[in-house]
Amino acid sequence: MSNDAAxxxxxxxxxxxxxxxLVVKDLNLSLPKGEFLTMLGPSGSGKTTCLMMxxxxxxxxxxxxxxxxxxxxxxxxxxxxIGMVFQxxxxxxxxxxxxxxxxxxxxxxxxxxxxEEKVKRALDMVQMGAFGSRRPAQxxxxxxxxxxxxxxxxxxxxxxxxxxxxxxxxxQLREHMQFEITRLAHELGIxxxxxxxxxxxxxxxSDRVAxxxxxxxxxxxxPDLLYEEPENSFxxxxxxxxxxxxxxVKSIDGDSCVVTLDDGSEIDAKxxxxxxxxxxxxxxxxxxxxxxxxxxxxADAHTLKATVKEFIYMGDVFRFRLSVAGNDDFIIxxxxxxxxxxxxxxxxxxxxxxxxxxxxLDA
Amino acid sequence: xxxxxxxxxxxxxxGTPLKKSLAxxxxxxxxxxxxxxxxxxxxxxxxxxxxxxxxxFRSVENGxxxxxxxxxxxxxxxxxxxxxELPDEALYAAFTKDMVVAIDEKTHTRLxxxxxxxxxxMSSMFRRSGRQIKKLDPETDGPFKDKLIDIHDGWGDIxxxxxxxxxxxxITNGYFLNAIDMRRTPEGAQAQPEDKQILIKLFGRTLxxxxxxxxxxxxxxxxxxxxxxxxxxxxxxxxxxxVLLPFWTSLLVRTSAWxxxxxxxxxxxxxxVWLGLVADDARxxxxxxxxxxxxxxxxxxxxxxxxxxxxxxxxxxxxYTRAAKSMGATNWTxxxxxxxxxxxxxxxxxxxxxxxxxxxxYITPEIVGGTKGVFISNRIAYHxxxxxxxxxxxxxxxxxxxxxxxxxxxxDKIVGIDNVKLG
Ligand SMILES: Nc1ncnc2c1ncn2[C@@H]1O[C@H](COP(=O)(O)OP(=O)(O)OP(=O)(O)O)[C@@H](O)[C@H]1O
Ligand SMILES: [Mg+2]
Numbered sequence: 001m002s003n004d005a006a007x008x009x010x011x012x013x014x015x016x017x018x019x020x021x022l023v024v025k026d027l028n029l030s031l032p033k034g035e036f037l038t039m040l041g042p043s044g045s046g047k048t049t050c051l052m053m054x055x056x057x058x059x060x061x062x063x064x065x066x067x068x069x070x071x072x073x074x075x076x077x078x079x080x081x082i083g084m085v086f087q088x089x090x091x092x093x094x095x096x097x098x099x100x101x102x103x104x105x106x107x108x109x110x111x112x113x114x115x116e117e118k119v120k121r122a123l124d125m126v127q128m129g130a131f132g133s134r135r136p137a138q139x140x141x142x143x144x145x146x147x148x149x150x151x152x153x154x155x156x157x158x159x160x161x162x163x164x165x166x167x168x169x170x171x172q173l174r175e176h177m178q179f180e181i182t183r184l185a186h187e188l189g190i191x192x193x194x195x196x197x198x199x200x201x202x203x204x205x206s207d208r209v210a211x212x213x214x215x216x217x218x219x220x221x222x223p224d225l226l227y228e229e230p231e232n233s234f235x236x237x238x239x240x241x242x243x244x245x246x247x248x249v250k251s252i253d254g255d256s257c258v259v260t261l262d263d264g265s266e267i268d269a270k271x272x273x274x275x276x277x278x279x280x281x282x283x284x285x286x287x288x289x290x291x292x293x294x295x296x297x298x299a300d301a302h303t304l305k306a307t308v309k310e311f312i313y314m315g316d317v318f319r320f321r322l323s324v325a326g327n328d329d330f331i332i333x334x335x336x337x338x339x340x341x342x343x344x345x346x347x348x349x350x351x352x353x354x355x356x357x358x359x360x361l362d363a
Numbered sequence: 364x365x366x367x368x369x370x371x372x373x374x375x376x377x378g379t380p381l382k383k384s385l386a387x388x389x390x391x392x393x394x395x396x397x398x399x400x401x402x403x404x405x406x407x408x409x410x411x412x413x414x415x416x417x418x419x420f421r422s423v424e425n426g427x428x429x430x431x432x433x434x435x436x437x438x439x440x441x442x443x444x445x446x447x448e449l450p451d452e453a454l455y456a457a458f459t460k461d462m463v464v465a466i467d468e469k470t471h472t473r474l475x476x477x478x479x480x481x482x483x484x485m486s487s488m489f490r491r492s493g494r495q496i497k498k499l500d501p502e503t504d505g506p507f508k509d510k511l512i513d514i515h516d517g518w519g520d521i522x523x524x525x526x527x528x529x530x531x532x533x534i535t536n537g538y539f540l541n542a543i544d545m546r547r548t549p550e551g552a553q554a555q556p557e558d559k560q561i562l563i564k565l566f567g568r569t570l571x572x573x574x575x576x577x578x579x580x581x582x583x584x585x586x587x588x589x590x591x592x593x594x595x596x597x598x599x600x601x602x603x604x605x606v607l608l609p610f611w612t613s614l615l616v617r618t619s620a621w622x623x624x625x626x627x628x629x630x631x632x633x634x635x636v637w638l639g640l641v642a643d644d645a646r647x648x649x650x651x652x653x654x655x656x657x658x659x660x661x662x663x664x665x666x667x668x669x670x671x672x673x674x675x676x677x678x679x680x681x682x683y684t685r686a687a688k689s690m691g692a693t694n695w696t697x698x699x700x701x702x703x704x705x706x707x708x709x710x711x712x713x714x715x716x717x718x719x720x721x722x723x724x725y726i727t728p729e730i731v732g733g734t735k736g737v738f739i740s741n742r743i744a745y746h747x748x749x750x751x752x753x754x755x756x757x758x759x760x761x762x763x764x765x766x767x768x769x770x771x772x773x774x775d776k777i778v779g780i781d782n783v784k785l786g
Contacts, residue, residue: 055685055689056688057685057688076688077685077688077689078688078689078690078691078692078693078694078697079691080689081691082689083689083690084685084686084689084690086682086685086686087682088680088682090680090682090683090685090686092683092686092687092701092705093705094704094705103687103690103692103700104690104691104692107690107691107692107693107696108691151690155690155691161689
C-alpha cells in the first residue's frame with residue numbers, strides 16, 4: 001500500500017498562538033501515500049491546530065511541513081490541493097448540493113460537461129445522487145456530512161483532511177459513515193488525516209493512530225499495537241479500559257520484572273518504561289487479560305487477593321468491579337460463555353495475569 | 364352530538380364538553396395577551412395609524428367651499444362656466460346671503476386662503492370685500508350684482524366664479540393634481556404653467572439623490588462592516604464605538620459641522636487653498652447644493668447601513684472561506700462567490716433602511732441643501748408651516764408613501780423580502 005517516501009511530513013514543528021504557550025511542541029510525523037492516519041487526543045491537545053497548519057490556515061512557528069517532498073509553508077492554501085472536511089461541514093448555504101460540488105471544479109477551470117460528470121459520480125459515490133438540486137439546509141445532518149465528504153473528494157485531491165467530521169451524528173449513522181469513509185479512502189487510494197477524540201472511531205478506521213496530548217504525539221502506532229502495547233501510561237489510560245496499579249520495581253529480568261505494589265504485594269509485569277530496580281512505576285493491565293482461574297496461570301505466577309465489589313451484567317460480557325491492593329476501581333471482564341463464572345459481591349478471589357499482558361510504564 | 368352518552372363529545376372533569384372548556388381557557392389567555400399589548404396597540408393607533416389616515420383624508424377632503432357658501436354652490440350648478448357670461452343676479456344674491464353668514468362666523472377669510480392656492484389674489488379679495496359686504500342686508504338691499512362688482516371688481520371676473528365652481532366639490536383630486544404639477548380647471552385636469560412646475564422635478568431629484576446616497580453608503584459601509592465582523596473582538600469593539608459615536612451627537616450638530624467643513628471659507632476649502640490645489644478665487648462650491656446634501660446625508664445615514672450589514676456578516680462563519688480556499692479558490696473568487704452572496708441580505712436590509720430614511724429626510728437638506736439640494740419633504744414642510752396648504756402637503760406625503768410602498772414591493776419581487784436579515 002505504501003511506498004516508503006513520506007508523502008506528508010512534519011519536521012520538528014512548533015506552534016504558538018500567543019507567543020507564550022506552545023500549543024504544538026516538537027511534532028515529528030511522516031505518513032506515506034495512501035495511509036489513513038488518525039489524530040486522537042483530548043480536547044485542546046492541538047489536533048485541529050496541526051490540521052490547520054497542514055491546510056495552510058495557520059503557519060508553523062518553527063519547523064517545516066513537507067508535502068510530497070516540497071516545503072508547504074510558503075504555498076498559499078488554495079494551491080495546496082488538499083481536500084478538507086470541516087467539523088461543521090461548511091457547505092455553502094447559498095448553493096445547491098450540485099453547485100457546492102462543482103465549485104472546486106469550476107475554480108480549477110474544468111469544462112462544463114466534465115464537471116457535471118464528476119459531480120454526478122461523486123454524488124453517486126456517497127449515494128446522494130437524487131439530492132443534487134437541494135440546498136444544504138434541506139438535508140439531514142448525515143446527508144450534509146456525506147455531501148461534505150463528496151465535495152472534499154470530487155476534485156481528486158491526493159490528501160484529505162477531516163476534522164471530527166462525524167461529531168454531530170448519532171451512533172448508527174456514525175458507524176455507517178466510518179465504514180463509508182474508510183472504504184472510499186482505500187478505494188481511491190487517498191492519503192487521509194483524520195481528527196477525532198472518539199477512540200473507537202480511531203481504532204476502527206485507521207492504519208495508524210497518533211495519540212496527542214499536551215502538544216506532543218504520545219504514541220504513533222497501528223490500532224492493535226496501540227491497544228495492546230501502549231508505550232506510556234497516558235496512552236494506556238486514554239485508549240480503552242485499563243487498570244492501573246502503582247508501585248516500585250523490585251527486580252528486572254530480561255522482558256519480565258517484579259513490581260512491589262504500594263500495599264506490599266508483588267506482581268509480574270513486562271518492563272516497558274522502566275530500566276532499573278527501585279524506579280517508581282504504574283503498571284497497566286487490560287480488564288479482559290486478568291485471570292481469576294488459577295489453572296490458566298504459571299505455577300509460580302504472583303497473584304493478588306481481591307474482593308468483589310460489584311457485578312454488572314452487560315449481555316455479551318460480565319463486568320466485575322474489584323478492590324485490589326487499595327484500588328477500588330479495578331475492573332475485570334469475562335466473556336459470557338457457557339462455563340463463565342459469576343462472582344458475587346463480597347466474594348474473595350485471587351487474581352493474576354501473564355507477565356507480558358501487564359506493562360510497567362512511567363510513573 | 365346532542366345526546367351526551369358515552370359515545371358523545373369528550374367531557375372535561377366538571378362535565379362541560381372538552382372543546383368548550385378548551386375554547387374558554389384559550390379565550391381567557393388571548394384576552395390576557397391582548398390586555399398586555401393594549402397600551403402599545405393604542406399608542407401605535409394614536410401615533411401612527413390615525414395620523415396616516417387623517418393625512419390620506421386631508422389630501423382629498425374639500426368641504427370648505429360647500430360649507431361656507433351652501434346657497435351659492437346650488438346656484439352655481441345652473442351656471443354654465445363655458446358660456447363666457449357672468450352669472451345672473453340669483454347667484455349674486457345667494458352669494459351675498461352666504462357671505463353675510465360667513466363674515467359673521469369669520470370663516471370667509473379661511474375660504475379666501477383656500478381659494479388663493481388655486482388663484483392668487485383670492486385671499487385679499489375675500490378679506491377686503493368682507494368689511495363692505497357685511498353692511499349689506501341680503502333681504503332688502505338687492506340687486507347685488509353691480510354692488511358686489513363695485514366693492515371689488517374681482518366679482519365681475521368670470522375666472523373668479525369658474526374657480527369657485529371648480530373647487531366646490533366636497534371630495535377633490537385637486538391637491539393630487541397640484542402635487543404632480545397639474546391643476547383642476549372647469550375643462551378638466553391641465554398642466555400647470557411652466558414656471559410653477561417644480562414638484563415632479565423635486566420628486567425625481569429626491570429619488571435620484573436617495574439612490575446616490577444609498578449607493579455611496581453601501582460602498583463605504585461594506586469594508587467597514589467586513590472589518591467589524593472579522594477583526595478580533597477587542598479591535599472591532601473599538602471600531603464599533605467609532606461607528607456609533609455619531610449616534611450620540613445631535614443630528615443638528617453633525618449637520619452644522621458639515622456646514623463648517625464644506626463652506627467656501629470652510630475647513631476643506633481652506634486646506635485645499637493652503638495646499639495650493641485650488642486657487643483662492645476658484646474655491647469649490649460643495650455646500651448649498653446637491654453635492655453638500657449627498658455628502659452630509661451619506662455620513663449621517665452610514666450607521667444604518669453598517670449595523671445590518673455587520674450583523675449579517677457576523678453570522679458568516681470563517682469556515683466557509685477556509686473551505687473555499689482549501690478547494691482551490693483564490694482570495695477574489697472566495698470573496699465573490701462565497702462571501703459576497705451570503706452578505707447580500709445585509710446589503711438589502713441596510714439599503715431599504717437607508718433609502719426609506721433618505722427619501723423622507725428633512726433637516727439635513729434644509730441646512731446644507733441650499734435651493735438645489737432640497738428634497739420633497741422640505742416642500743411638504745413648507746406647505747405645512749408656511750403656506751398652510753395642508754391639503755397639498757397631505758397629497759405630497761401620500762404620494763411619497765405610495766412611492767416607498769411601490770419600491771418596497773419591487774424589492775420584494777426582485778430580491779425577496781425574506782432575504783432581508785437584520786441579524
Ligand atoms: N486561534 C487561536 N488563538 C489562540 N489559541 C488558540 C487558537 N486556536 C486554538 N488555540 C488553543 O490551542 C490549543 C489547541 O487547540 P486545538 O483547536 O488544536 O485543539 P484540539 O485538539 O483540536 O481540541 P478539540 O478536540 O477540542 O477540537 C487550545 O488550548 C486552544 O485554546
Ligand atoms: Mg478541534
